[in-house]
Amino acid sequence: TVLAPTDYTREVNGSNIYYKVYTASGLLTWMQEAAEGASSNSKIVHLELMADITLPADAVWAQIGNGSRYYKGNVNGNNHTISKFTITNGQTCAGFIGALDGGTVKNLKFADVSFTSTNNNGAVIVGTLRSGTVENCHVLGGTVTIGPYSGGLVGNVSNKGASILNCSNAATIYSSKQYAGGIVGHCSANSDNRILIDGCVNTGIIHSTSRDVAGIVGYANYTDISNCSNKSDLTAASSIGGIVGIARYSTITYCINIGNVTSNNLLAGGIAGSASYSTTVSSNVNKGTVT
Numbered sequence: 001t002v003l004a005p006t007d008y009t010r011e012v013n014g015s016n017i018y019y020k021v022y023t024a025s026g027l028l029t030w031m032q033e034a035a036e037g038a039s040s041n042s043k044i045v046h047l048e049l050m051a052d053i054t055l056p057a058d059a060v061w062a063q064i065g066n067g068s069r070y071y072k073g074n075v076n077g078n079n080h081t082i083s084k085f086t087i088t089n090g091q092t093c094a095g096f097i098g099a100l101d102g103g104t105v106k107n108l109k110f111a112d113v114s115f116t117s118t119n120n121n122g123a124v125i126v127g128t129l130r131s132g133t134v135e136n137c138h139v140l141g142g143t144v145t146i147g148p149y150s151g152g153l154v155g156n157v158s159n160k161g162a163s164i165l166n167c168s169n170a171a172t173i174y175s176s177k178q179y180a181g182g183i184v185g186h187c188s189a190n191s192d193n194r195i196l197i198d199g200c201v202n203t204g205i206i207h208s209t210s211r212d213v214a215g216i217v218g219y220a221n222y223t224d225i226s227n228c229s230n231k232s233d234l235t236a237a238s239s240i241g242g243i244v245g246i247a248r249y250s251t252i253t254y255c256i257n258i259g260n261v262t263s264n265n266l267l268a269g270g271i272a273g274s275a276s277y278s279t280t281v282s283s284n285v286n287k288g289t290v291t
Contacts (some may be wrong), residue, residue: 016073017045024053027082032189036132037070037097046073054083061087065099067121067128072101074200081140083175085110086125095127106135113142113171114172122146123155123185131160131288139169139204148177148261151185151218152204158186161193161222175208181208181218181245182230189222191249200228208236209248212245214273215259220250229256230288238265240272242288248277258287 008026011018017037019030030047037043065071075097085096093099094117096110100118105125113124121128123146124139139152149156152169156179169182179186182202185196202215212218215230230242242257257270267273270286 004273015043017043018048020048020050022050024055024059025056028059031062031064034070034071034073035064038065041069043248044073047075049080049222052081052083053087057084059086063091063093063098063254065093065097065128065257067093067099070099070101070130071097071103073103075103075105075108079107079109081109083111086114086148088116090115090119090122092119092121093127093210094119094122095125099124099128099130100132101130102132104133104135105137106133109138111140111142113139113144115142117150118145118147118177120147120149121155122150123153125153127155129154129157129162131162133165134167134170135163135165137167139171142171143174144171145174146180146185149179150175151181151183151283152202154184156186157184157195160187161189161195163196164200164290165196165278166199166242168203170203172204173206175206175213176210178210178212179218180208180210180213181183182204182215184217187217187221188219191222195223197223197225198227201231203231205232206234211237211239213240214243214245215257216243217247220233220244220247221251225250226253227255230259233260235262236264238263239267239273241269242271242286243284244272247275247279249279251280252284253280254283256285260289262291277285
């Protein structure tokens with residue numbers, strides 16, 4: 001066991017600040033400076049996690065990026081776990097990172113999550129992903145209650161295209177609004193900046209009373225989804241799929257669904273609830289029951 005010399009170390013290189021964090025106190029210190037840097041657009045505050053961390057029950061998570069100002073740094077969890085991550089009554093762009101543009105969040109796990117945000121663009125890891133990469137990140141369990149354009153790991157992906165790679169969700173998700181997914185709630189890009197979702201897995205049950213719901217991504221526009229799987233049961237009012245709820249100008253390939261898919265109205269599918277506007281759906285397998 002390597003003993004931490006302190007809660008954190010901090011190095012400055014121009015407008016870039018580099019934290020190595022060993023404790024909950026250190027993580028909360030990084031959070032405050034990262035939130036300030038994103039809000040003022042004055043500095044980029046990077047994070048490297050050096051140990052597993054359990055957050056205290058009274059920890060209040062600050063918003064790191066808000067949709068008009070973005071976090072642009074890099075987070076490397078080094079495959080460590082943050083436990084007891086809690087957001088209650090989150091605002092728009094709620095998440096570990098509220099809004100990310102151009103950075104990378106990788107090798108990070110969250111356990112025993114309690115996340116509640118009924119506003120737009122909420123998720124455990126990144127609320128709004130404008131561009132950048134989320135890779136090898138995992139929500140290991142807990143409860144996630146979300147609003148529109150929201151998901152287990154990432155809420156809304158838009159504008160510039162982005163990549164979500166080898167991620168997973170095992171939390172139970174509750175939603176009463178449109179666009180909900182086990183991995184991502186809503187993706188919308190364009191032909192020049194497509195979104196990539198590859199190698200992602202959902203094992204969390206999803207309960208929705210609304211539409212555009214899926215194990216991987218609720219709504220996909222100009223999005224390429226491959227090698228993904230849903231292994232849990234899903235329920236929604238309509239437009240629900242094991243992998244994608246609604247797909248437009250997208251591709252869905254080499255994916256598998258083994259969860260049961262239940263729609264209370266229309267448009268349900270083992271792979272996609274609806275696929276249109278030149279969407280390609282090929283080489284996928286559904287083993288779940290669709291009702």
